[in-house]
Amino acid sequence: MPELPEVETIRRGLARSVIGKRIEEVHIFDPVLIRKPAVRAFIRGLKGKAVTEVARRGKVLLLNLEDGKVWAVHLRMTGKMLFHDQKQPRKEKAIRALIALRGKTSRAEARSHLCFSDTRRFGEWYLVSHPGEIPLISRMGPEPLEIRPNEFARMVKGKDRLIKVLLLDQSFLGGIGNIYACEALFRAGIHPRRISSSLSYNKINKLYDELKAVLEASIKAGGSSVRNYRKSDGSEGWFARRLSVYGREGEKCPRCGGRILRKEIGSRGTFFCPGCQR
DNA sequence: AATGGGACCTGCGCGC
DNA sequence: TGCGCGCAGGTCCCAT
Numbered sequence: 001m002p003e004l005p006e007v008e009t010i011r012r013g014l015a016r017s018v019i020g021k022r023i024e025e026v027h028i029f030d031p032v033l034i035r036k037p038a039v040r041a042f043i044r045g046l047k048g049k050a051v052t053e054v055a056r057r058g059k060v061l062l063l064n065l066e067d068g069k070v071w072a073v074h075l076r077m078t079g080k081m082l083f084h085d086q087k088q089p090r091k092e093k094a095i096r097a098l099i100a101l102r103g104k105t106s107r108a109e110a111r112s113h114l115c116f117s118d119t120r121r122f123g124e125w126y127l128v129s130h131p132g133e134i135p136l137i138s139r140m141g142p143e144p145l146e147i148r149p150n151e152f153a154r155m156v157k158g159k160d161r162l163i164k165v166l167l168l169d170q171s172f173l174g175g176i177g178n179i180y181a182c183e184a185l186f187r188a189g190i191h192p193r194r195i196s197s198s199l200s201y202n203k204i205n206k207l208y209d210e211l212k213a214v215l216e217a218s219i220k221a222g223g224s225s226v227r228n229y230r231k232s233d234g235s236e237g238w239f240a241r242r243l244s245v246y247g248r249e250g251e252k253c254p255r256c257g258g259r260i261l262r263k264e265i266g267s268r269g270t271f272f273c274p275g276c277q278r
Numbered sequence: 279a280a281t282g283g284g285a286c287c288t289g290c291g292c293g294c
Numbered sequence: 295t296g297c298g299c300g301c302a303g304g305t306c307c308c309a310t
Contacts, residue, residue, distance in 0.1 A: 003303050059304080076304050078288080094288080120287045122304065136305075161280065170305080177303050227290090229303065246303090267282065269301075 002075050002229050004144070004175030005218035006237065007059050010081055013232035014063070015054040017083040018101060018114065022050045023065075025100035033096045033116070035124045036133070045069060045127045046099070057131055058140050058174030072126040072134055073116075078228045079123030082115040092117045097125070119228065140174040144211055147173070153204045156196045163199065164192035165266035167211075176211070179224055179246045182271045184211040186245045191277045192263075192270050217242070245271040 002010065026043045028034060034042045046065070053064040061073040061081065073081060082092065092115055099114040116123070131137045142151075155173075159166055166172055167181040176184075185192050187210035190203055199207070218224060223237030226247060231237060240247075244254050248271060249262035258275030 006303070074304085077302070118287095119289065120302085120304095122287065159279090165281080168304090179303055224303070226303065267284090268304095 002079075002223065003059060003177035003180055005180070005215055005239065006223035006229050007056055007061060007075065007175070008219050009223045009237060010075075010232050011054050011056045011061055014061070014081065014083065014114075017085075017112070017232065018051045018063070019054060020050060020052075021101040021103055021112065023047060023099055024102045024111070025098075027098040027100075028096075029098070030096040030121065032121065033118075033123060033125050036126045036128065042125070042127045046071060051101075057137050058143070058170055059177070060131070060134065060137060062131055068129070070126075070128050070131055072128060072131060072137075074124040074136070075118070076120070076122035076124065078119040080115075080117045080228070080230050081232055082117065082230070082234055083232045084113045084115060085110075086112075094119045094121075096121065096123065136170060139171045141170065141172045142174065144173045144175060145215060149205055149208045152208045153201055156199060156204050156207075159196045161196050162192065162266060163190060163194045163196045163207075164268075164270055166196050168266065168268070175215075178268050178270075179226070179243065180211070180214055180218070182246045183214045183243060186272060186277060187214060189276055189278065191274075192265050192272050194278075245273060247271065 023046045026046050028039055031039045049065040049067055051063050052066050055062040063071040065071060094117050095115055096118050097116040101112045103110040126134055164181055167176050188207040190207060218239040221237055221239040222231055223229060224239040225236035226240050245260050248260045251260050253260055253273035253275060256275040258273050260271055260273050262269055262271050
């Protein structure tokens with residue numbers, strides 16, 4: 001699924017296209033999508049409300065409505081939030097929901113749509129009064145782009161866990177997924193199986209810098225379209241071509257020329273260079 | 279406390 | 295061309 005840079009890219013796209021627009025129609029084709037409240041109440045809660053802001057917490061999109069409620073969207077692995085300016089939404093497969101919007105300002109009154117497509121159907125929608133009502137968010141650790149280096153070091157030192165698995169734990173930091181965990185560890189020269197508490201302060205500071213750098217660089221490029229991820233306008237992000245190790249098993253390490261390995265770590269495919277990650 | 283495995287779903291690419 | 299297997303940007307739940 002989209003990780004922090006991808007969700008942030010979508011957030012920015014939606015902020016440009018849907019803020020100020022009013023939700024006119026809500027069509028839920030797959031009721032399993034709606035996790036809270038019941039489907040009928042969810043639809044009632046969205047209908048007629050204008051979107052005032054688009055925020056993000058970790059990998060969760062938060063669309064604030066004019067009545068103070070929050071429409072939360074988790075894309076999981078294959079969810080796409082596509083904004084369509086045309087009268088009819090473009091042809092998409094696996095559409096689970098469709099939202100019709102009306103331009104808020106009187107004159108144009110243009111109609112547009114938000115289309116939620118999600119092949120694997122893991123995505124989730126909520127309507128809540130506060131993001132904290134979503135269990136994942138209530139337990140979520142800090143945003144990696146907002147934390148300070150000394151705080152990060154304290155957190156890493158305080159756990160005895162495989163560093164790769166720790167980075168993926170949303171209750172540790174919110175927003176990091178498999179791609180950026182692999183990439184940050186590669187850039188920092190840290191083996192994904194290292195135990196967090198055993199890392200030197202030097203290494204932890206390096207990891208902090210590289211994590212931040214890779215997330216920010218990816219946001220600038222619009223995220224990594226390795227497979228399913230698309231921006232809200234349907235286009236691809238450019239960062240996949242800049243990934244050093246993710247998805248590159250058997251390729252040459254750009255740093256030392258060794259071979260990139262793929263191993264299962266924490267039940268996830270993990271890409272790294274055994275030559276320069278120690 | 280931390281780790282491993284399975285579950286939830288569907289589709290794509292690969293080897294034979 | 296067809297079939298089976300492995301694999302996938304996530305998270306939850308249970309067992310050890």
